[in-house]
Amino acid sequence: MKKILFWVLPLTIIVACGDGKKAEETVVLETFKDKLSYAMGAANAQSFANDESGQTAKLDLDLVAKGFEENLTGENADACRETLKKCFGEDFQSFDSTYRKEASECLGKLTAAELYRQMKDVDQLSKFDMKKVGIGFRHGLTKADTLLKKEEKDKLLQDFVAEVTQGQSQKMAKMDAPFMAKAKALPNTKEIDGGIIIETLKAGTGGSPTMYDDVEAHYILTNPAGETVESSYDRGEPLKISLQSVIPGWTMGFPQLKKGGKYRLYIPSELAYKQGALCFEIDLLNYGKAGSLVPAQPQGQMPY
Numbered sequence: 001m002k003k004i005l006f007w008v009l010p011l012t013i014i015v016a017c018g019d020g021k022k023a024e025e026t027v028v029l030e031t032f033k034d035k036l037s038y039a040m041g042a043a044n045a046q047s048f049a050n051d052e053s054g055q056t057a058k059l060d061l062d063l064v065a066k067g068f069e070e071n072l073t074g075e076n077a078d079a080c081r082e083t084l085k086k087c088f089g090e091d092f093q094s095f096d097s098t099y100r101k102e103a104s105e106c107l108g109k110l111t112a113a114e115l116y117r118q119m120k121d122v123d124q125l126s127k128f129d130m131k132k133v134g135i136g137f138r139h140g141l142t143k144a145d146t147l148l149k150k151e152e153k154d155k156l157l158q159d160f161v162a163e164v165t166q167g168q169s170q171k172m173a174k175m176d177a178p179f180m181a182k183a184k185a186l187p188n189t190k191e192i193d194g195g196i197i198i199e200t201l202k203a204g205t206g207g208s209p210t211m212y213d214d215v216e217a218h219y220i221l222t223n224p225a226g227e228t229v230e231s232s233y234d235r236g237e238p239l240k241i242s243l244q245s246v247i248p249g250w251t252m253g254f255p256q257l258k259k260g261g262k263y264r265l266y267i268p269s270e271l272a273y274k275q276g277a278l279c280f281e282i283d284l285l286n287y288g289k290a291g292s293l294v295p296a297q298p299q300g301q302m303p304y
Contacts, residue, residue, distance in 0.1 A: 027135055041135060059107065071113055077113040196268070216287065217232075263281070
């Protein structure tokens, strides 16, 4: 394998020393890992740097960066959500300066926690130097992420996403075939168009919705590994949604269900999110004509 040569791109930044004096630290992007890490950090700062609502301008960006850098370890930051509500309100439209510093750090922590989770989910944590990710984020907050040209950052991230997507697709494809075959062999199942498999856990006695109706249902979403991805029970209320605003597997599968019944829908990847087959355990509570349970929603919205 040919050795890839990289330009060394230095940048001098000011950091605080223990004696209160300022010292210069030279940031060097010498390896592919350094560059990808920096680009990823800068990309995660774009929502702050490009915010047109004016809310970001009210924050302490140093504390946003501090929170981000300190939480690139996967620590849970859910407690920060209450702080953000206090600072910005339920609709994120107000601003209480009393919580400015705490909210600034919390936004950084939550951003880092989500990035860490996503990279862990796709087994890519080893691709990143978290210190360089933090530096890229800090620079990106003020659009000072000039260690790499925009074109190079974009290409690094596009190539990374393409590689991860391909790897995940191959991984899921290997899991999907036995997953769907096992589902097909279960008792009380039937297969409908598109290869969707419906398992009846409890037969309903009511009618069935059409593909154009609204539905109200509890659901538990699991992946081929049996892991729970999402559950309406955890939120404490059923989902109300139009069957025209969900994945194709729901639009095609729900008309086969009856009100009052409980079922499992085994949906092939191409009729779900194209990231692997999925299983939805459905408790169909109610249905009605379009607009009777929910306002009109844009097509393509996820069913949770």
